[in-house]
Amino acid sequence: MATKKTLGGGTPLTKNSHLYLVDGSAYLFRAYHALPPLTRKSDGLPVGAVSGFCNMLQKLVLASKERGDRDAPTHFAVIFDAKGDTFRNEIYSDYKANRDAPPEDMVPQFPLVRDATRAFSLPSIEMTGFEADDLIATYAKQAATLGAEVTIVSSDKDLMQLVDDKIEMLDPMKDKVIDSDGVVEKFGVTPDKVVEVQALAGDSSDNVPGVPGIGIKTAALLINEFGDLENLLANAESIKQKKRRENLIEFAEQARISRRLVLLDQDVPVDVPLDDMAVVEPDAKKLIGFLKDMEFNTLTRRMAEMLDADADAIEAAGDHKSEAKPKAAPSVEAGEAGGTPGAMDPAYADNPPIEETEYDCVTTIEALDEWIAEAYATGLIGLDTETTSLDPMSGSLVGISLATKPGRACYIPLTHGMASEGTLALDDPAPEQIPVKDAIARLKPLLEDSGVMKVLQNAKYDLVILKRAGIDVYPIDDTMLISYALDTGLHSHGMDALSQRFLEHTPIPFKEVAGTGKAQITFDKVSLDKATRYAAEDADVTLRLYHVLKPRLVGERMMTVYETLERPMVGVLQQMEMAGIKLDPAILKRMSSDFAQKLAGLEAEIHELAGEEFNIGSPKQLGEILFDKMGIEGGKKTKTGAWGTGADVLETLAAQGHDLPIRVLEWRQLSKLKSTYTDALPDFINEETGRVHTSYSLASTTTGRLSSSDPNLQNIPIRTEEGRKIRTAFVADDGNVLISADYSQIELRVLAHMAGIDTLRQAFADGLDIHAMTASEMFNEPIEGMDPMIRRKAKAINFGIIYGISAFGLANQLSIPRGEAAEYIDKYFERFPGIRAYMDETKAYAREHGFVSTLFGRKTHLPEIASKNGAQRSFTERAAINAPIQGSAADIIRRAMIRMPEALEKAKLPAKMLLQVHDELIFEVPEKQADKTIKVVREVMEGAAAPAVNLSVPLVVDANAALSWAEAH
Template identity: 65%
Template sequence: MHLLLVDGSTYIFRAYHALPPLSRKSDGLPVGAVSGFCNMLYRLTLDFEAEELETPTHMAVIFDHSGKSFRNDFYPEYKAHRPPAPEDLVPQFPLTREATRAFSISSVEQEGFEADDLIATYARQAEAKGMNVTIVSSDKDLMQLVSDKISMLDTMKNRWIGADEVREKFGVGPDKVIDVQSLAGDSVDNVPGVPGIGIKTAAQLIEEYGGLDTLLERAGEIKQNKRRENLIEFADQARVSRDLVTLKVDVPVEVQLDEFARQPLDATSIIPFLKAMEFTTITKRVAAAIDADADAIEADTSLAPEPLPETESVAGAEGSNTPSALAEKVALELSGMPVEHEKYEIVRTLDALDKWIDAIKDKGYVAIDTETTGLDNQQADLVGVCLSTEVGNGCYVPLIHTSGEDDLLGGGLAPDQLPTKEVIEKLKPILEDQSILKIGQNMKYDMGLLMRYGIEMNPIDDTMLMSYATDGARNNGMDALSEKWLDHKPIKFTDLAGTGKKQKTFDQIPIEDAAKYAAEDADITLRLWKVLKPRLVAQKAVTLYETIERPLVPVLARMEARGIHVDRQILARLSGDFAQRAAGLEAEIHELAGEKFNVGSPKQLGEILFDKMGLPGGKKTKTGAWQTGAGVLEDLAAEGNDLAKAILEWRGLSKLKSTYTDALPEFINPNTGRVHTSYAQAAVATGRLSSSDPNLQNIPVRTEDGRKIRTAFVAEPGKKLISADYSQIELRVLAHIADIPELKKAFADGLDIHAMTASEMFGVPIEGMDPMVRRRAKAINFGIIYGISAFGLANQLGISRTEASDYIKTYFERFPGIKDYMEATKKFVHDKGYVATIFGRKAFFPEINTKNAGHRAFYERAAINAPIQGSAADIIRRAMIQMEGVLEAKKVPADMLLQVHDELIFEVPESEAEDAIPVISKVMIDAPMPAISLTVPLQVDARAADNWNDAH
């Protein structure tokens, strides 16, 4: 017999956070977590059957009771700091219980006890009866139960947890987990533990001394002073922690184990529930699985909690012919359509490839994906190509898979693969054919890779960017989109390649396995395209996608391919300089502290500052250590503490050295001698680009040392770098959006905007203005964009909160349009759940109506900023899209290399630099046109120099 115990509370929260918000169309009731919960329950059974695992004979879902547990009786602080559940999740809790019962599964919760205690009790009861037990959870607290008969299953990672995995997590076997947790504590649940002891140290101590009691009895033997003192001082705290983390295995359960016997799905129970929730897709799947006529069964009308405020129906009021309804119809048709891996083809001959090429020509489109040896498309090798022309079909063309044979046999290529050169020659005409659409997911990667093989792939559609244009920056990966729209969980790369240091590259995976994964990618991408393309119309995102997102892809691909030259010698000199200065600071710090200590240890620093020196204002973390973050040190430095000043300077130098001067040389491509950053186009809600490997957007520019890093980014011999930077673009966008006459006039007249603001606010003349007054106006100008508070402004300017509050009040009195804009934006986002840029990009705030005042204020500030920052981001995107065509038309030989916030960096022959600057500047200034005619002129500051810093 086999007992399956599902940790229901973990399931609910995972479902809630994994999926975008979803409301019931009829009344707006939040049901996203319930939908995910139902799918997870249904898949759980299917997974056991599909993987030929021992079918559960007994099953229950165990939930936490809403009240306090017995642990609060002896330790009231237990879980006292856990935040309340999200507002829109609360009404879904009872519905998940209903869902469990609808699936003919026992739903169990019991007052006074946590779900973990009930799971522990049932697991031990079943174990005593000789049953195998699977606990569906990844909760570390349950790992103490693992035994020969009891294992855990993390369904989100498809990972089984046995004794070996427990030891990997805790450093000890399941029988010692309680002892380790008693020492390490748990900040999330407010389990105190022993200060200064983490999991690793706790495991070492328990392994050495055999158990908690023995360790505490012999604590005086421990050589490390602080560790010994803490174990002695906090021994009782460790014992209390043991009582908190030990799961109760003898709960007087109200529902008996025998009642968990599995029951078949009952159409009269499950179908009414799913229809009441309006879960069309899973209703269809379940009905098919149990051979039920769903249309003949009515929804359960009792499942109608108090409705939330009305929301727009997806299908709209006009009926079934609206764009929304048609898009939904397509999604419904494709959702749940089976993926049959055995139907995919492995292309091993040129004749077979020709048949696919003919099919592509007939269709006029193809979904394509490339498989490579790595994530860096500027260095990875092409391993294979996958194609799909119809839903359900797909092929994989393997190129360089290894044989997998013993090294003695040479470890050469696997047999029956086509030569890469011949496949490229065959595919190049198709991929460059303007009459054939190439469809992909994150096409920028594939375009950049194929450029190295001489292919300029065009035109393209990108499912990731379609999702980004319609639904924002959340969950745009293929796996997430597949599960959301197709109700299908694709094969994971890690299932084939493994994880960690032993992970295989794709060329090391057997072709038969690789083909299923690869062809599925192309098939799923085609299905997603069919679902998401109509949604562009339904969500009124066609213009955003067609004029900004899609045309930016090849631009970014070319920029990434060009890279930028970085001078190793400059970085090496800077690294040496930073190291020498950091060492000097370390000696100074030791002298100021009166002793040597590890300057990089926050714990030791806290002891020096607050225990030894007795400085005021110290606060401890939950673990008992002193807080020594930047804010704490900056406060001490402001009060004149030299040690804090030296620590801050040391930290700054150390970060520059480790993050930039030491790390950047590792990113230099050996084939090109240049650094090729990667831009994420669909990662930020406001439309800003982000940069990684390396991140070139976070190089500090406000300090002299930070600016030195940019001197290492240099032009090739005979060339110059041009930096073209929008001047105060977000303030200009604000003046346009909020229609502020004073700001608009100042920008039109070319005035110093910060001096003008100071003059308006403080009644002082612009001529001969005190720089400090202008600085304060500048801080307010930029702070207002980000919803700065009186507290934040006071900290920034070093003034009292009252004075800062007066400044903000005066600002709004002088510029009432800004206050009007902010209030109007807050009202809009509370009503609609989103805000939009001037180009129609939506930034979504699904939790804007939360009852938590602090969270609500944060979302409101973000909503006020999003149209401003997002419009500025869209403007520079438009400039980048238009730039290459203008440069080519004007015959200006300038290459666009980087985009960093409001700045574009170009490389140009030295003799052409002065002619290039006005052309580049004009494109950037005119970028909003013809879509938008700004009422405020844009300004671009551009300069040419040998390195990035001097050009900026």
């Protein structure tokens, strides 16, 4: 048994002390909204925010002491807001009047965090009549006066007025220190002027009124010019801007009241003295008992080890019960409370903490052979690559890391070009490492062996890199996609986020080993000691996450989703990305020139309409022209006091017949096409292949749709003639053609099936024009000779309904009065009553279960479905309606993509699948085999839902072949 450590208890606070003051209430709210709505398994008690709170305390108080951090606290207290009004309500009765009641599942966590604080043997302090910020201000100034260092654990902007050379702030969610420079970055003034700025700008969250029309930036400019609020108000007559001058004069007293509201009280008659905040080692029985009661298993084990608690103490701790009364809450399928593993490998708990793990740097063939033998023996390894670029088609392989079990990992450097210490110049001697060809020859059989499972995070990237090195990695599991299958909508799925959530560990940041900005180096220039720690940790963390996440697939019935919709896509997209698509830069160059001429013409026309020259790209100048100079009605100012000139504003003005906003919209659209596509796309042509290789993300949407980047080929506008022209530059190689295969109205077909709309089902079965049919149903118009405008209205409603469009949104889209749009929507639901029933049932299901599912079982979690915030709740309800429809459509095209390579191979067709753009697939094939390829492609896509789902409507695919994408679509 190790000797227990005293963490500083009993020492008075002196100039050598370091006081931490945690803004407990603010942190609880942030943890609640940042973490999923986790519950205690035994009774459904909400504990997600409590889990985040406990992990924060463990990290700040105990872990830093154990590591011997220089900035570890010697004194520590958690400050909470007390119930009831404060002195500020006497100053201003509407102070914080617009705040919503806390979410229902947050209420039982208020007393639990106070229990947690006391379980850690820390002071839990609150005072009636004062806010936590006032207590923090009082204690911080007392400690700073004694010469101590003070860290305020909060990101609350109201506390930034306290920052000085002795007082700093720490945002625990971002692990970011906020000093005086950080305050200047936030407010534009030094900390001692923050109150003056807030008095002018106000604060909508606290209902601090401020001065209308003045935001943070304007307030900072004024205070930097006049020094303080009173001097500004005394000289308000000198302000040149008319409206600003008038508001400062009219609302001067309101500004003074606002200043009193935001100014923190630094002389609260506090009861708990600073000396009582000395950090002491927690009572093991009490702390472990609380953590066990909360069912925070991982943290319980960690604290038992840290406190050297013996078995008797741990056993006795089981009798502890928190002081809070449990309150039932709906359970959410997201693993154990606090992000701890559920049915994970029992051996996992015995592995060492990542912080204490030593990793091997493998630089000889003999050592590599030992690791390979160990990998074969385990049959399961974590795998990661290090490269010179985030682009897998241009980056070079620098090294490979392996993990054979949690806590056992190595890094195999291959192309490091510097000495082993420091960051040296290119001509320094390379460190000892295995020749690339020899290492690849040794690793290839292992990484291609079907008897050894390779676990990766975001596997597609590494598979492209290793394929270019001659290795076809198989079989694989992907922790990113396992997490995505389990927890879509609850949190992000990157390795760092998953590690922090499930392992309570923050991996080494890349900038820590490679630097930032212009000083950043590529990984082949990183010293081997740093590279080894960074790279091996990635493989280790990936394997640890696998042990935590993979068992949940079975328990939460998501294995089929992962095995049929997620994992198979990795290999499919790897091949597509490596194939790329040919781009003709000459076509783009000509388009850029044409666009430049049109832009010049539009610019001249806009200036003529405005009566003067101005920067069209400046929202501020445009607003002044439209609303100040031309006096157009309907303008609205933003919080900063500037006129709003967003697309919605300009479209509204354009609908009213104003020429200038019409031309500005045209200018903006054309300017974006030029800068984003015709000018930029040639830079993405790969020098080796001569083709463009977009990168697809499998886990970045909540519906299963893929997203595309570098370049983004899914957002090329096609509703305008200029936008459609962009696609003419995507061409086939000589002798080949491109095939575009596009699902026809797949989301409406899915809706007809899911909602059971017989009228729509029959229309699709009969092959009718669905939009014309809808128009006929709604407006009693015959399909023969129908006015195209009436069909357009029906089309807008058809697609708008899927996305939960409002009367306001439809009115803007069709340029009609809101009342008329509301009538259209009401009539639509009358004609197709099953759609309204589907929407109501879907929202009710989402509220009860916290998620919705596609036809194929993919879940989208919706933690905000019961939000007290009306706007947030409405948004989430619309997402709940849309996710099963759009998600099912996404699943169908995924199933088609997964089946496509085998179908083409079976038909002996050399076609390559190049792109996926929402409901469309692009192929390249020799021209002579286009017709046969179209037949196979159409069969696969139209039959993709079966046999898992037998749709009650047919899927129809439009497919054509041509020399360019534009012609084929």
